[in-house]
Amino acid sequence: SGKEPVPPGFTAEDLENIRMNKKMERFMQMSMESCAAKTVLSGVAGFGIGAVFTLMTASMSYEDPMLRQNLGATQKARDILRETGKSMVKSGKGFGKVGAIYASVECVIESYRAKTDIYNSVAGGFFTGGILARASGPKLAFSGGLAFAAFSAAIDMFLRRETPDED
Amino acid sequence: MASLFGGGASSSSSNALNQERLDMALTEMDTVTDLFNRMVSSCQSKCIARYAEAELSKGESVCIDRCVAKYHAVYAAVGEKLKIRGEGQQQR
Numbered sequence: 001s002g003k004e005p006v007p008p009g010f011t012a013e014d015l016e017n018i019r020m021n022k023k024m025e026r027f028m029q030m031s032m033e034s035c036a037a038k039t040v041l042s043g044v045a046g047f048g049i050g051a052v053f054t055l056m057t058a059s060m061s062y063e064d065p066m067l068r069q070n071l072g073a074t075q076k077a078r079d080i081l082r083e084t085g086k087s088m089v090k091s092g093k094g095f096g097k098v099g100a101i102y103a104s105v106e107c108v109i110e111s112y113r114a115k116t117d118i119y120n121s122v123a124g125g126f127f128t129g130g131i132l133a134r135a136s137g138p139k140l141a142f143s144g145g146l147a148f149a150a151f152s153a154a155i156d157m158f159l160r161r162e163t164p165d166e167d
Numbered sequence: 168m169a170s171l172f173g174g175g176a177s178s179s180s181s182n183a184l185n186q187e188r189l190d191m192a193l194t195e196m197d198t199v200t201d202l203f204n205r206m207v208s209s210c211q212s213k214c215i216a217r218y219a220e221a222e223l224s225k226g227e228s229v230c231i232d233r234c235v236a237k238y239h240a241v242y243a244a245v246g247e248k249l250k251i252r253g254e255g256q257q258q259r
Binding site: 033035038107110111113114115116117120160162163 | 214216217219224225226227228229230233
């Protein structure tokens with residue numbers, strides 16, 4: 001008959017199942033490497049970094065001791081912790097936005113160009129800086145974009161440097 | 168192999184048919200292998216510029232997808248045109 005020969009030890013059903021499994025696997029791998037997944041991962045990582053960083057710097061923040069003098073100790077502690085939490089979330093959101101925008105723009109540009117070089121980072125940084133500074137007018141958005149592009153290019157050059165051979 | 172084509176007419180014709188099928192299968196195998204090797208070589212030379220990392224980056228994997236699709240398309244288009252030409256020449 002005109003069907004593919006079945007290797008010994010398998011039935012035709014097994015082959016179908018294996019093919020479906022392989023398809024699922026390939027689909028999972030593709031979705032892991034897709035631009036949407038990269039954006040989400042970057043956003044979450046940015047949120048985490050922003051939150052941890054704010055937590056570390058909150059220990060060094062000073063405030064007027066007269067502000068809460070009439071409250072009890074536990075009340076004061078709870079208030080301070082709540083404020084810390086709020087500022088953690090706020091700065092985490094900021095960092096998460098930066099990470100998500102940068103990752104998505106760079107991924108889209110790289111998918112379009114189909115090349116892997118440093119110009120993807122430069123363009124991604126430029127657009128990220130521009131989007132983040134869009135409220136301050138066109139000139140500041142442009143210069144902010146340039147600055148972010150330079151920063152992103154520097155980091156990418158460091159990440160893509162030629163390490164010596166491990167002979 | 169020619170010494171095996173002894174027997175009766177029917178068995179020799181079936182042997183000839185089998186031999187023809189075998190030859191066709193071998194030729195197809197050779198063609199597919201050659202196509203694969205050339206495609207791999209061409210897409211690698213076009214898409215992969217830097218060997219600093221072991222994994223394919225996003226741009227490189229996108230490039231390879233497009234390269235394979237284009238190679239198939241070119242192969243099919245050229246085959247089509249060759250077939251049309253061959254038919255045109257046969258009719259003359």
